Amino acid sequence: MLKELVALTRKIFSRDQEPDTPELEFAEVERLRLAFKSRYHSFKLLLTANGRVLEAMADMERALQGNESFSMSFVHTGCTSISVNVYRMIADMENIAPGKYSGLRESFLIIQRQIDALLGQKKDKTDKRLVIPLETITSEMTELAGGKMANLGDVKNRLHMNVPSGFVITAAAHDLFMSTDGLQKEVDRIFQVAGSDEDRNLDLVSSQIRQKMMVANIPEPIRLAVEEAYVHMKEQNGGQDVRLAVRSSAHGEDAKNSSFAGQYRSELNVAFPQFFYYYKQVMASKYSAQAITYKLNRGFRDEDIAMCVGVLAMVDAACGGVIYTRNPLDSKDDSIYINSTWGLPKTVVDGNDLCDLFVVQRDNDLTILRRDIRDKGYRFVCGGDEGCMRTEILGGENILPSLTDAQIQQLADLAIQIEQYYEGPQDIEWAIANDGKIYFLQSRPLQQVESVMPSIDFDLQQYDSLLLTEGGTNASPGVTSGIVFKVSKKVDILQFPEGAILVVEQALPTWAPLVARAAALITEQGGFAGHLANVAREFGIPALFGVKGAMTLVNNGDVVTVAADLGRVYRGCIEPLTHWKRPDAKLMLGSPVYETLRTVSRHIIPLHLLDPESRDFTPEKCLTFHDITRFVHEKSVHEMFRFGIDHSFSERSSKQLHYKVPMNWWILNLDDGLINEIKGKYVKLEDIASVPMLAFWDGFAAIPWDGPPMMDSKGMTSIMFRSTMNPDLVPGIRTKYADRNYFMISKDFCTLSSRLGYHFSTMEALVSERSGENYLGFKFKGGAADFERCMGRINFIKEILEKYGFRASVNADNLDARLEGRDMQFMKSRLNILGYLTLHTRQLDMIMGNQPLINYYMAKLTKDIDSLLEKAKRDQ
């Protein structure tokens, strides 16, 4: 295409040098002006649409790094913005060059269909069973039974360990419940009315949805299937009524890297006559404020989560707790960590009291390495009627170990078997009944995180005078500092400042929504086995639990440093310690929303059409939306250039810039780039109305060029050698690059292709009062020296551009820099810089092997640019 452009350029130039073209009729002039105006308007809309596509793609690429949470609404909005603007570019291209690139529509349709198919993908839901007995469930049934119950099915049916009898109310039942009486539509409506993810009042949305669910009727087929399953349980229990534990087993729950720990509800010791009330409670907990927040932060789509519900015979436990088959805070430690308390394991998983910790070595004797016996103030037991009671532990039992050595070793042995079966560390909930029988209630993958402590010796004593407290339990490693904010009531959540240190009394799952907003957690009670500790580790937030008197030790607004690994809290910000950070948690990676974006983006972001001169640079070879935008952008510039030649109209033919003397710079006015129409062949600077061109020229002409840089002998040899090898570099031989520098301009637009010396650059800018649409693109390629030196200069320019706010990337020997969305003054100042660099980086490739010279030129160019910016500021 460039060859063609060169030919076209010559055609324009030669026409200009001919005697005057015949005068056109007034009506014909008007018609041509209108035709040019209309095409230019389409061109400008096309450029704006192009900018929007690039911006939306940049947003997508940022989201794909996985560090920030985003929802399906982000995916839909981004895809729509890109589709619509690519479509607009094609439509605008058709206005510029009717009928010429008809293949674009077909390529667009193919890509759009692929994206639609991915966004509309539905799960296979052929199995319609509403209830399934636990004795037939295995881990392959995650879709129907949910992760938690599918895993438990394996423990019971494949490992043949003790699991209470029970059944699962399936995902199919969830779908039936939600589709009955328009319940799902009502939920969607409430979300829609509440606005975007950022704006909505979560508590209000949550309570409205849960109310709707609680008053909904249980569909008859579900009622009958559950009653039948309960009768079967009762028969197994010798005809006696069975008390039930009703537990969430939602999709995504207990999956690797996303535990949903404590985000949904479980109801214990439920009598069957009240069962359906509690079933609805568990179902509705899908929409608790904390669960909605968690789903959003971890990239789960609401429509992908069916709430399956596990129903188990209640174990009236003498003691219970959680086993970690490895140390969750140190992957090199393969000891088994058993957390235990008297009564039901609820106290351990909810994190609202202290519990015992037993650490077992993985040797033949299962040696017990550690016994931390804590003062266990309370226990949960099954109530007489139903539900659980929290009772005080009296008579010294509170300080007795809740497990015997034999029980500890038996639990460790079974835990190792479960871990071996799942081939990975596990987090296992267990209970021991009053008859001494061990039951397993849950097994899920254990997340392990690493300590941030440096391996070198570090003088901590120097900070002892600032120590507020020590001895807390490291529940999630890391060190950070921030402002304290204490939370004791749910209403405090609303006031919680982003990035504050959350201080609470108990480590309850209720506080989980704050984890994503907090810099660190401090609690008075709770251990590292609780749900909140799990969530903190998942989100990579330092957490220090069991800090006695934390709520009175600090005040709101205090600045503290939390060093979870040391179990310490310091007064003030101890900056050297805060370097012991954990890498940012990539919360979104692998989540359903992330995966949807990743697969969809394959049809959007990759760029295959790199070389406009290649034979494959055609509409039919556009495989992604990026390819289409690249193709359309390139061709639109070409067509705008060409239109002037196809129509014999002197107002729109190119003129030579006359700046003191006629210069090797040529100007093509696209619309309103000149103050007045000019008939002759020269344009003076004062005739130019183009804001971006003038700003570029200001920078170009501001500081005279010192001439070629001081070159070392190696640089000179490199150029001489390359000149003999590469005909493109020999002056006088026609090259593929245009041999003149030409501007295409309008009042707020300018594109420039220039060749100065041996490098080739293009600049394109849209600068007007519409800050949101402003952009500046700069491409740079080539040079006379060898590849390393050319790359040296490209990286040299890249460094300067990045310093002044450009986003720059290098692909092979192409530098591509872009800046957008800034106001007119800022854009003009950056065009000054580009003008300056276009002149002053000439031949700098020659010195790229010489570091002192590089440093000299970096300092000089930076100083010059700063003085330009200062001058621009003064002139405002």
Place this chain on the structure above:
Amino acid sequence: MEKKQRGVKILLVDDEEIFLEATARQLGVRGFKVTTADSGEAALLLMHDTPPDVVVLDQQMPGMSGSETFVEMKRINPLVEVIILTGNTSVDNALELLKMGTFDYLMKPINIDDLLYKIEDAYTRKMLNEKQQ
């Protein structure tokens, strides 16, 4: 907005009264002549009485939807340019509406500057089309 485009006639169609009032006021102070309608049916009557240059039309309204209203508007005046407003749950339809011939779309809540730019572009397009006919 340039002086020459002051007095551009805008028809604003939305069933949300607060949105109508606030947006009409913001456009009014910038020199636009704004009329409002709270339904597609009411908007179509105004198409005859006070023909607009640019219509800003909500997609989701009770009664006639935005897309139905759009089709009728184009039948009455093929040169009128229409900007569609969508919500976050209905944004997927924006492409279909563009294919039908709407000028552009905007997602609610709108940024008034974005709306102004789009109106300006839509108006320029309309004037150019009119002159070329």
